[in-house]
Amino acid sequence: GIIATMTEQRKEYLFKVLVIGELGVGKTSVIKRYVHQIFSQHYRATIGVDFALKVVHWDGETLIRLQLWDIAGQERFGNMTRVYYREAVGAFIVFDATRASTFEAVNKWKNDLDNKVTLPDGRNIPTVLLGNKIDQMRGGLLSNKQQMDNYCDEKGFVAWFETSAKANINIDEAAKYLIDKILDNERSYSRNLPDPEALELNKDDDEKSGCCR
Amino acid sequence: PKTKELIMKGIPERYRGEMWMVYSGAIIEMANHKGYYQSILKQCMGKCTLATDEIERDLHRSLPEHPAFQASEGIDALRRVLTAYAFRNPSIGYCQAMNIVTSVLLLYANEEESFWLLVSLCERLLPDYYNTRVVGALVDQGVFDELTKQHLPKIHDKLEVLGVVRTVTLSWFLTLFLCSMPFNSAVRVVDAFFYDGAQVVFQIALYVLKANEDVILKCNDDGEAMTILANYLNQVGNRDINTDQTKLLSHVDVSDLITKSYEHYSQVSSEVIENMRFRQRLEVVQRLEDSATRSFMRTMQELTKFPTDILQGLYFLFKAEFMKRSYWSRCLPKEDKTVDPSNFILEQYTIDYEQFRTIFGALSQWSKPPPDPLLDQIYRLCANKEGLINFQEFAVRLSTISIGDHHAKLRLLYDLHLHPALPTMNENAEVGVEAMHYFDDSDVT
Numbered sequence: 001g002i003i004a005t006m007t008e009q010r011k012e013y014l015f016k017v018l019v020i021g022e023l024g025v026g027k028t029s030v031i032k033r034y035v036h037q038i039f040s041q042h043y044r045a046t047i048g049v050d051f052a053l054k055v056v057h058w059d060g061e062t063l064i065r066l067q068l069w070d071i072a073g074q075e076r077f078g079n080m081t082r083v084y085y086r087e088a089v090g091a092f093i094v095f096d097a098t099r100a101s102t103f104e105a106v107n108k109w110k111n112d113l114d115n116k117v118t119l120p121d122g123r124n125i126p127t128v129l130l131g132n133k134i135d136q137m138r139g140g141l142l143s144n145k146q147q148m149d150n151y152c153d154e155k156g157f158v159a160w161f162e163t164s165a166k167a168n169i170n171i172d173e174a175a176k177y178l179i180d181k182i183l184d185n186e187r188s189y190s191r192n193l194p195d196p197e198a199l200e201l202n203k204d205d206d207e208k209s210g211c212c213r
Numbered sequence: 214p215k216t217k218e219l220i221m222k223g224i225p226e227r228y229r230g231e232m233w234m235v236y237s238g239a240i241i242e243m244a245n246h247k248g249y250y251q252s253i254l255k256q257c258m259g260k261c262t263l264a265t266d267e268i269e270r271d272l273h274r275s276l277p278e279h280p281a282f283q284a285s286e287g288i289d290a291l292r293r294v295l296t297a298y299a300f301r302n303p304s305i306g307y308c309q310a311m312n313i314v315t316s317v318l319l320l321y322a323n324e325e326e327s328f329w330l331l332v333s334l335c336e337r338l339l340p341d342y343y344n345t346r347v348v349g350a351l352v353d354q355g356v357f358d359e360l361t362k363q364h365l366p367k368i369h370d371k372l373e374v375l376g377v378v379r380t381v382t383l384s385w386f387l388t389l390f391l392c393s394m395p396f397n398s399a400v401r402v403v404d405a406f407f408y409d410g411a412q413v414v415f416q417i418a419l420y421v422l423k424a425n426e427d428v429i430l431k432c433n434d435d436g437e438a439m440t441i442l443a444n445y446l447n448q449v450g451n452r453d454i455n456t457d458q459t460k461l462l463s464h465v466d467v468s469d470l471i472t473k474s475y476e477h478y479s480q481v482s483s484e485v486i487e488n489m490r491f492r493q494r495l496e497v498v499q500r501l502e503d504s505a506t507r508s509f510m511r512t513m514q515e516l517t518k519f520p521t522d523i524l525q526g527l528y529f530l531f532k533a534e535f536m537k538r539s540y541w542s543r544c545l546p547k548e549d550k551t552v553d554p555s556n557f558i559l560e561q562y563t564i565d566y567e568q569f570r571t572i573f574g575a576l577s578q579w580s581k582p583p584p585d586p587l588l589d590q591i592y593r594l595c596a597n598k599e600g601l602i603n604f605q606e607f608a609v610r611l612s613t614i615s616i617g618d619h620h621a622k623l624r625l626l627y628d629l630h631l632h633p634a635l636p637t638m639n640e641n642a643e644v645g646v647e648a649m650h651y652f653d654d655s656d657v658t
Contacts, residue, residue: 016436023270041277045274045313047310047387049381051436051443077347079504083377084380086377
């Protein structure tokens with residue numbers, strides 16, 4: 001498989017990352033900017049789900065294949081998110097910094113995410129909050145950095161960024177930050193992975209304790 | 214047969230709108246409702262709703278590459294048709310994908326005709342597809358899954374492993390391939406669709422999978438499969454439109470694609486699909502109900518801090534009481550009009566005064582039986598205008614009484630004495646304000 005193939009010194013990873021948020025906040029634009037370094041006013045509304053792949057040469061030893069899943073924002077498609085979220089290891093929640101209502105919905109998206117997907121060890125997947133369309137802002141909703149920091153702490157975001165897909169602000173930085181968090185998690189698993197014998201022992205224990213079937 | 218041949222070869226551009234009107238039946242609807250579109254426009258334009266807000270955001274994201282929708286004329290027409298439809302049918306309102314379909318309708322038909330084509334699409338040809346929970350589209354996803362299992366078992370098993378890929382077909386159905394194929398090719402699918410109905414979409418979707426069978430079976434992950442299908446559809450060309458570019462790029466011609474789809478899957482008739490829909494529908498509705506209940510329970514758990522099993526027990530008890538009342542008093546569950554499924558549950562299941570007294574009284578741990586005035590006050594605090602209590606109000610009060618801390622209990626007692634017992638402001642109320650401050654302050658500390 002492609003997932004975490006180890007050669008002598010090169011490591012390859014495949015990461016599934018979700019991009020979610022309200023209708024028209026610029027999810028598709030963020031993805032196109034990051035993957036193809038382009039911006040256009042002419043993107044169609046995403047119906048259902050869309051997909052893009054970016055190959056990241058992280059460092060000399062690490063190659064990352066990043067799957068970005070672009071998920072439709074209209075509420076009525078929310079019934080399907082469980083399928084889309086499956087096996088994701090990270091997420092961006094995007095809001096439109098010029099529209100307060102899209103920020104209010106961030107909480108809803110975060111809850112939906114945390115309820116439907118977790119890392120193998122049960123923790124929530126690392127999630128970065130993006131306040132997009134910052135090029136259209138004078139002054140700003142995000143001027144109060146302390147408040148945003150507190151909000152992210154409280155809601156369990158690993159970080160937040162002011163972004164603009166149009167003016168190419170902070171998109172790469174946000175992605176780097178998220179990948180870094182995902183890699184941290186990935187490495188902590190491989191460290192904590194029990195050796196095969198230990199697994200056998202655990203299995204025996206389970207059988208002895210006789211859980212009801 | 215002659216018409217069928219015409220459909221296969223492609224309706225000439227200038228007759229396209231007329232043919233769509235005839236085959237969809239929209240032409241009759243329009244003739245029977247002269248002036249309807251204009252009058253509905255007058256009623257709805259200028260009003261702001263969630264639907265108009267969502268429509269506004271999507272106007273420029275419908276067919277952005279087409280010059281007609283880069284000028285205000287096209288955008289305004291699109292806005293009017295979508296807004297008029299949302300106003301006509303609140304159980305659908307506006308669903309993303311309608312914008313894409315409608316913009317194509319507008320290219321071949323005038324505004325009023327496009328409106329009636331959209332009506333026939335939403336209300337007859339793609340039943341329930343665009344409603345507030347896209348039930349019809351989910352049903353057809355289920356039908357398509359079943360058809361894939363029958364006709365392409367190997368791919369079916371593979372897609373089961375890959376997971377997400379199964380959902381890409383959703384956009385094929387919702388937009389009649391308009392958001393997956395190049396416009397000039399997809400419009401030919403729309404021709405066939407208006408002539409033969411939804412079965413065409415199933416037949417083509419099946420054939421698209423079949424044509425990519427070998428590559429899909431070799432895929433390692435769902436992203437790979439998504440890319441393969443997206444690329445394949447993106448390269449479906451139309452040889453009648455003579456641009457060098459399409460000729461160079463495309464290895465599949467849309468006429469061939471449609472013909473082969475018909476040939477291979479002629480047994481996928483509208484009767485077959487109708488039968489399957491009937492079965493899938495129950496499952497889909499059940500699944501939606503289950504997932505709505507799950508998310509509702511999560512919210513309730515956060516609010517009440519009751520353990521899951523207790524909360525579930527309470528919910529079943531509550532629902533049973535509701536059912537009893539519906540049975541005897543023929544008060545049927547309200548129709549589903551809210552978008553948010555949690556609200557839907559809240560509004561649907563309610564109990565009345567007598568029922569509240571019975572179950573709350575029996576469950577309360579304060580004293581048995583609790584004094585009447587206390588129960589009455591709690592009832593007054595919880596009940597809505599119609600005198601009914603929903604599950605949230607019920608569970609939150611019960612949790613305060615049973616497992617809340619002293620502070621929460623005191624607060625509730627206080628609210629009970631303050632609330633409707635003293636409807637007008639008087640001296641007592643002023644004292645009350647001070648006490649309120651006391652509680653609010655202690656909330657902070």
